[in-house]
Amino acid sequence: MVLTFSDSEYSNRQSAFLDNLPENSIVLIPTNPRSVRSNDTHYPFRANSYMLYLCGWSESDSVWMASNLSGTWSTSLFVPPQDTKAEIWEGRRAGPEGAANNWPVDSAYSIADLLEVVSPMIEDSEHIFCIDGLNSEIDSILQDCGMDILDPKKHLDSLRVIKSEAEIELMRKSAELASDAHILAMRAGKPGVGEWHLQSIIESCFTSNRAQWAYPSIVGGGENAAILHYNSNQDPVADGELVLIDAGCEVEGYASDITRTWPVNGKFTEAQKEIYELVLKSQIAAIEACQAGAKWSSFHEASSRIIAKGLLDLGILDCTLEEAIGDPLEFDGQYRKYFMHGTGHFLGLDVHDVGGGRQGDNDPGPELKPGMIVTVEPGLYFGSWRTDVKIPERYAGIGVRIEDDILITEDGPVVLTSSCPKEISELEEIIGQMR
Ligand code: GLY
Ligand code: MN
Ligand code: MN
Numbered sequence: 001m002v003l004t005f006s007d008s009e010y011s012n013r014q015s016a017f018l019d020n021l022p023e024n025s026i027v028l029i030p031t032n033p034r035s036v037r038s039n040d041t042h043y044p045f046r047a048n049s050y051m052l053y054l055c056g057w058s059e060s061d062s063v064w065m066a067s068n069l070s071g072t073w074s075t076s077l078f079v080p081p082q083d084t085k086a087e088i089w090e091g092r093r094a095g096p097e098g099a100a101n102n103w104p105v106d107s108a109y110s111i112a113d114l115l116e117v118v119s120p121m122i123e124d125s126e127h128i129f130c131i132d133g134l135n136s137e138i139d140s141i142l143q144d145c146g147m148d149i150l151d152p153k154k155h156l157d158s159l160r161v162i163k164s165e166a167e168i169e170l171m172r173k174s175a176e177l178a179s180d181a182h183i184l185a186m187r188a189g190k191p192g193v194g195e196w197h198l199q200s201i202i203e204s205c206f207t208s209n210r211a212q213w214a215y216p217s218i219v220g221g222g223e224n225a226a227i228l229h230y231n232s233n234q235d236p237v238a239d240g241e242l243v244l245i246d247a248g249c250e251v252e253g254y255a256s257d258i259t260r261t262w263p264v265n266g267k268f269t270e271a272q273k274e275i276y277e278l279v280l281k282s283q284i285a286a287i288e289a290c291q292a293g294a295k296w297s298s299f300h301e302a303s304s305r306i307i308a309k310g311l312l313d314l315g316i317l318d319c320t321l322e323e324a325i326g327d328p329l330e331f332d333g334q335y336r337k338y339f340m341h342g343t344g345h346f347l348g349l350d351v352h353d354v355g356g357g358r359q360g361d362n363d364p365g366p367e368l369k370p371g372m373i374v375t376v377e378p379g380l381y382f383g384s385w386r387t388d389v390k391i392p393e394r395y396a397g398i399g400v401r402i403e404d405d406i407l408i409t410e411d412g413p414v415v416l417t418s419s420c421p422k423e424i425s426e427l428e429e430i431i432g433q434m435r
Contacts, residue, residue, distance in 0.1 A: 225399030296365025
């Protein structure tokens, strides 16, 4: 196994994190638990993003620990011990010796020694930082120790949200690979194509490039495009319908997240075009609002103002402009009947990455800073089955979302997914080229 980043990248991250913590502290960061898929079969394991961030360790059943009880910080990994019989079934393990020699930590132990090593340290420490809910053994030791357990995430999140040059490079690769995958799916568009078939084209592009999906791919044709988290992908897409594909990959842990919506027969109807052009206009305005120094809420405000005005102009909303827009900080305009999610989120090791966003009504959220990467993804959804709102007949069954990945820089927003077409003329030209 090769580490994703240089030793110095990891040691910079560890120092930036640990140097802000008090004396006499210990920090415990467990990796994710394994999850059962069926009987004795597990989902493919994916390490915890904080673990990947701090030391790149990707085996299961492991814990990263740091302590400054001796006066200076030292770091350790607790890892599965080498065990030939287990390794025959489950795969090779680095073991404590391999971990200590090849990973950016000072020492390593078998995970079986966790209790024995950590318990006396807990007794000697004044501050314990731990991410709970990941490792039941640690949770129960800490429950019994009688101390307040502090959450290290806010210290780590403020670091993770600003990407280093090396991280930006990987995220660029991830964005470009996902763009290529979407283009291959567009080329395979034709009436009657299965949602599952488009999914297989996208995911085969990921796999054949040694990447994997960052989240279950959404391939929704027709009415399914109006279901925000649709991912059963089992219906054929009929002539005349749009298909919405929200799919991104993970390259060495780093996610991309792209949505494109296009007519499966290669030609938008007038009604589809009206909705698509409105979403596109709002998306372009929101990207432009992704300026260093702007507040998080500013790009949602940019997209929602355009959507609100457009819904009035198309006769979909019947209210004043003020009512359509609502209070920009409360996200309560009439437009939310058809655009019911936020305009974006941070992107990184997690597809919905750390860094915050709005913490409730009236919070404009954090300031956008160079090195942050966000998605911009407005949408409009007119599922004809909905009973909560009136669905205009002309637009019934239409769902459109357009999503790009944006790097914030001093010189303005950089669209990492710019190679993925989204203009109507570009889409109409490329769809069905494989027919
Ligand atoms: N693919 C999940 C999202 O767009 O947020
Ligand atoms: Mn997204
Ligand atoms: Mn998405």
